[in-house]
Structure formats: C-alpha cells, structure tokens
Amino acid sequence: MPVITNLDNAALLSAEADWEPVFNHHLNDVFTLPQVANGTVSESQAHKWLEVCAKQMNAIEVRKAIHAAKGLSDRDVRALWAYEHNEYQSKFHASEVYALKQLKAVDVPDPTDRDTLLAEQLLSNLIIEKYELERVNLAKGVTDTPRKPNLYQSSPLVAENKAGTAIQLDVKVNFNQDVTQSDLIKHHIKILSLLESQVKVASTFQYNIQINPDELRFITKLASSGSQGYEVAMQALRNLDEHDLDMQIRNEKVLCTREMFKDINSLSVKHWNSMMQGESLNYQPEEVKRLNGQQESVFQPLAKKYAAAQRLYKSAEANFEASRSDLIEAVSHFGQPQKLDSAFDLVKIGKREELDSDRVLRFLDRQNIPRENYSRTSYDIDGLVKAARARGIDTTGYQTVGAPIKEKMLTTLELLGVDSKEFMNQSNHIHFTGQSRGEVHERISNLEESTSRAIEEATTSIAKELSNQPQLDIDGSIDLDNSMEQN
Numbered sequence: 001m002p003v004i005t006n007l008d009n010a011a012l013l014s015a016e017a018d019w020e021p022v023f024n025h026h027l028n029d030v031f032t033l034p035q036v037a038n039g040t041v042s043e044s045q046a047h048k049w050l051e052v053c054a055k056q057m058n059a060i061e062v063r064k065a066i067h068a069a070k071g072l073s074d075r076d077v078r079a080l081w082a083y084e085h086n087e088y089q090s091k092f093h094a095s096e097v098y099a100l101k102q103l104k105a106v107d108v109p110d111p112t113d114r115d116t117l118l119a120e121q122l123l124s125n126l127i128i129e130k131y132e133l134e135r136v137n138l139a140k141g142v143t144d145t146p147r148k149p150n151l152y153q154s155s156p157l158v159a160e161n162k163a164g165t166a167i168q169l170d171v172k173v174n175f176n177q178d179v180t181q182s183d184l185i186k187h188h189i190k191i192l193s194l195l196e197s198q199v200k201v202a203s204t205f206q207y208n209i210q211i212n213p214d215e216l217r218f219i220t221k222l223a224s225s226g227s228q229g230y231e232v233a234m235q236a237l238r239n240l241d242e243h244d245l246d247m248q249i250r251n252e253k254v255l256c257t258r259e260m261f262k263d264i265n266s267l268s269v270k271h272w273n274s275m276m277q278g279e280s281l282n283y284q285p286e287e288v289k290r291l292n293g294q295q296e297s298v299f300q301p302l303a304k305k306y307a308a309a310q311r312l313y314k315s316a317e318a319n320f321e322a323s324r325s326d327l328i329e330a331v332s333h334f335g336q337p338q339k340l341d342s343a344f345d346l347v348k349i350g351k352r353e354e355l356d357s358d359r360v361l362r363f364l365d366r367q368n369i370p371r372e373n374y375s376r377t378s379y380d381i382d383g384l385v386k387a388a389r390a391r392g393i394d395t396t397g398y399q400t401v402g403a404p405i406k407e408k409m410l411t412t413l414e415l416l417g418v419d420s421k422e423f424m425n426q427s428n429h430i431h432f433t434g435q436s437r438g439e440v441h442e443r444i445s446n447l448e449e450s451t452s453r454a455i456e457e458a459t460t461s462i463a464k465e466l467s468n469q470p471q472l473d474i475d476g477s478i479d480l481d482n483s484m485e486q487n
Contacts, residue, residue, distance in 0.1 A: 004096050006105050007052055022062055023054040029066050033103075040278045041103045049103040056108045069101060071153040072268050074189035076100075078182050080271050081264070083281075094271070094281055101275045119220045120171045123209055124157055126237050127169065127249070133159035136166055138197040151268060154193035158201060168194070168204040169251075174213060178407045179206050179254055187254045188264050203253055210248040215240060242375065243357040253382060257415060310432050311451040319455045 030050045035041045041049075053062050072080075076097045081087070083094035099105040109117075128135060136158040156168050168190055172183070187204045194201065219240075223233035240247050274281070291299055331349055334340065340349040364374065388395050413420050 004092075004100070004105050004107050005052075005056075006099070007048055007103075019051075019054040022059045023050055025059075026050060026054075026062060026066060030069075033066070033069050035069070035102060035276055038276060040276055045103055049106065052106050056106060061109060065107065068107070068153055069103065071151045072097075072101075072189075072272060073153050074186040077152075077189055077264060077268055078185050080267055081185060084267050097271070098275055098279075098281045101272075102278070115217070115220050115224075116173075118223055119173060119216055122219065122223055122233060122237055123171050123173065123207075123211075124169070125234060126241060127171065127207055128159060129238075130241065130249070131161070133161055133167075135159050136199060138194070138199055150193060150196040151272060152189050152193040152195075154190045156190040156194055158194070158199055165203075166199065166201045168201045169207055170205070171207050171209060173209050173216070174211065175208070178405050179252055179411070180407050181410065184254065184256075184260065184411065185264065188256055188260055191256060192261070192264070204256060205251045206254050207249060207251045209250075210246070211240065212244070212246060215244075239358070242361070245376070255411075259415070307432065307447070308451070311447050312455060315448070315451040315455040318452070319459055323459070 027047070027050060030036065030046045031043060033041075033046065036043065036046045050062075050066075053065050057065065075092060079092045079094045079097050096105065100107055127133070138156070138158060157170065158166055158168050160166050168187070170183075170186060170190065183206055187206070191201065191204060219233045219236050222236065223230045241249070271281075327347075334349075337351050339351050342349065364371075385395050410420050413423075
C-alpha cells in the first residue's frame with residue numbers, strides 16, 4: 001500500500017540521491033497543473049510538493065505523480081464512491097484524495113507496490129502473447145485540436161484481437177476471481193480515460209490470475225534486474241503457464257452501464273470542483289460506542305490473548321516455512337537424492353521421483369506430437385454460446401446454475417436500483433486491526449518483532465529438548481563425549 005505522507009512530515013524522510021535534476025526538469029510541469037494555474041495551490045506549495053516528490057521517488061514515479069495530480073484515478077474515485085455511499089474504506093479515504101490533489105500530501109510507492117506493478121506488467125504481456133492480441137497505441141488517437149481536459153487519469157491497456165476488435169483488459173493477481181464493486185469502478189474509469197485518445201472499445205475484460213506467490217516474487221525479482229533479466233522472467237512465466245497445473249488464467253467480461261457512468265461522472269465532477277475551489281473534506285469516522293467497565297473487564301483479557309495468538313500464528317507459520325526451506329537446502333548438498341537415515345528419527349529423509357516436464361516437452365516436440373494432445377485446453381464459453389445461438393441452437397439445455405455469488409447479486413441489485421441495505425443483517429465480528437500506518441501500525445510492528453523473537457526462542461528451546469541418540473546440539477555438532485558415556 002502506498003505511503004501517503006503529509007508534506008509537514010516529509011522532512012523526516014530520507015532523500016533520494018541526485019533528486020535536483022528531476023526537480024528542475026518538472027518544475028514548469030507542476031506550475032501548469034490546474035490547481036496551481038487557477039490559484040487554489042500557491043506556487044510555493046507546488047514547489048515544496050515537487051521537492052518532496054523528487055526526494056522520495058524515482059524519475060518515472062515523479063512523472064506519474066504529476067500526471068495523477070491532473071485528475072482522478074480509479075482508486076481516487078473508489079474512495080470518493082465509498083465516502084458518498086457511506087462504505088468503510090480502511091486504507092484510503094476520500095479526505096486523502098483531497099490532500100493529494102491539493103498538493104498537501106505525496107503518495108510514495110513502497111517496494112511491494114513497485115513489485116506488484118512489475119508483476120502486473122509481466123502478466124499483461126503474457127496475456128497479450130497467449131491470446132495473440134496486439135497492443136493499441138493510445139497516443140495515435142490524440143490530436144492537436146484543443147479539447148476539454150480529461151478528468152480521468154488512468155492507464156488502460158487496449159488490444160485488438162485477430163478480428164480487429166478493440167478490447168480493454170485489466171489484470172488481477174491472486175484475488176477473488178469474481179468482479180467486485182472496486183473492479184466495476186476501475187473498468188468504468190479506464191473507459192472514461194480513453195476519451196482523450198478517442199479510442200473506442202467493444203468490451204472490457206477482467207483477467208484473474210492464480211499463481212504461486214513465491215514463484216511470482218522470484219520472477220518479478222528477475223525482471224527487475226535489467227532488460228536481459230526481464231526476458232528471462234517472461235520465459236519463466238511462459239513455462240509456468242505451460243506446465244504448472246496450479247497456475248490458472250480466467251477472464252470475465254465486465255458489464256458497464258450508462259447508469260454507472262452517470263453516477264461516477266456526477267460524483268467525480270462534484271468532488272473535483274470542490275478540490276479545485278480549495279474546499280476540504282474532513283474524515284468523519286463512524287461513531288463508535290465505548291465498552292463500559294464490566295464489558296471492558298471481559299473483553300480486554302480475551303482480546304489480548306487473541307491478538308497475541310494471531311501474531312504468534314503468523315510468526316510460527318513464517319518460522320516453519322523458513323526452517324523447512326533451510327532443511328531442504330541443507331539436504332540437497334548430501335549428494336544424489338536417496339533415502340537416508342538419521343539418529344534423529346522424528347524427521348525423515350526420503351526420495352521421490354519428479355517428472356522433468358521441460359525434457360518431456362522437448363522430446364514430444366521432436367516427435368511432432370501436437371501440444372493440444374497433452375496440454376490444458378480452455379474454451380471461450382461466451383463465444384461458443386453466441387456462435388451456437390447464431391446458428392439457432394437452443395443452449396438452455398446445456399446450462400447449469402451454481403451457487404449464487406454475493407458480488408454479482410449486489411451488482412444486480414444495483415442495476416435494478418434497489419438498495420442492498422434492505423437485505424443486510426447486523427452482527428458483531430472480531431478482526432485484527434487493518435491500519436497500515438500511524439501509531440497503531442507502529443505497535444503492530446513492535447508486536448510482530450516480539451512474537452517473531454518468541455517463536456524463534458521457543459523453536460530453539462524445544463529443538464534442544466527433543467530426544468535424540470546421539471545427543472545433537474542445535475548448531476548441528478555431535479556431542480561425542482555424551483555419546484561415548486551412553487555407549
């Protein structure tokens with residue numbers, strides 16, 4: 001999640017090296033921003049904002065920050081939508097949109113954001129290749145004729161299929177596979193942002209990709225090492241798509257409606273005008289009642305135990321994965337894989353055979369065996385249904401209806417103009433705080449450090465107490481004296 005920092009606190013942050021050339025290059029661009037040109041933001045404030053951006057971001061990110069300040073992104077509109085519809089947004093509030101557009105705060109990407117962006121670029125490239133699409137150059141549609149500035153700032157990916165039909169596509173990685181309210185808003189905004197390039201798309205698709213997170217992190221790290229690493233990463237991604245049965249790519253057509261375009265445009269124009277007039281939007285948290293003394297005495301001990309257990313569970317899980325990885329790495333240096341026995345009989349070393357898929361693939365290719373004989377195949381179900389109906393085939397006999405999907409039910413209610421609140425039941429729920437910054441987040445970080453340390457100490461202590469003949473210290477050395485005494 002990007003770190004939104006108020007300019008007054010930005011002095012506490014460390015600065016990028018060689019930031020001044022970036023600052024000087026973009027100073028005029030910032031002075032021509034609409035909020036600066038109309039006097040809502042003073043030139044001194046804009047000067048200070050750009051200085052913080054240049055110190056905290058690389059050159060590409062500074063350029064994107066300036067571009068984002070010209071209008072509203074899908075994330076901005078999602079926060080404004082939540083504000084208007086009284087929805088809970090824990091990570092990004094409408095008041096922060098106001099602060100960013102009025103150049104009172106900066107939105108600094110963290111390493112995770114940068115990795116996520118790179119991963120989405122790689123996966124978008126894979127989809128373009130896999131489905132034999134061709135990217136559309138959006139800049140070609142931009143004319144020199146003065147036009148009304150585009151309020152919507154986004155980065156749509158438009159491609160043409162073999163039939164020459166333009167589609168907009170978006171990638172979502174390891175999330176719920178169904179189209180959510182946030183997805184709907186994003187796709188509407190991306191289409192609205194295409195107005196400037198005068199590009200029209202026939203459809204917009206959500207590509208939902210399930211992929212092993214560890215493998216994706218490795219591939220992303222490869223891609224970040226340079227142009228050669230990027231090519232190696234793309235090849236690794238192709239191999240995963242070919243051979244990893246757990247990797248799945250599914251797409252779903254997103255239904256865009258005139259009503260939603262109208263609602264989005266209405267709230268966007270309303271809030272943008274307020275921002276450009278220097279108005280502020282204060283964060284009004286939901287009114288929460290305090291527990292009384294008796295309730296607090298019951299709640300606090302159990303809540304503290306829950307918080308400690310939740311962090312210990314996370315730490316133990318991470319510790320288990322790390323120790324397992326270390327053990328596998330150590331055993332890999334013992335020579336040719338084989339069954340081995342150890343005096344420590346709680347953990348076994350076995351041997352198993354694994355198919356070398358790459359070697360099999362090369363062999364089958366040399367035999368000229370068509371890949372569809374042994375590869376996963378998928379069908380464009382929507383396309384098949386349309387083709388069948390065009391030929392007069394009744395498809396209802398082939399249709400099965402599964403369990404209802406909550407997100408789609410909510411979308412259907414919205415299309416009917418029915419308020420979903422009429423169907424809501426109320427109940428209490430317990431959850432660990434989702435705050436990602438501030439004092440509470442600092443307390444979470446301290447708790448994570450202490451629980452990680454406790455898990456490491458407990459693991460080490462228990463490991464030393466485990467029965468073993470001969471005595472094996474945790475550092476891996478055999479206690480020969482003790483062994484001889486026992487013999």
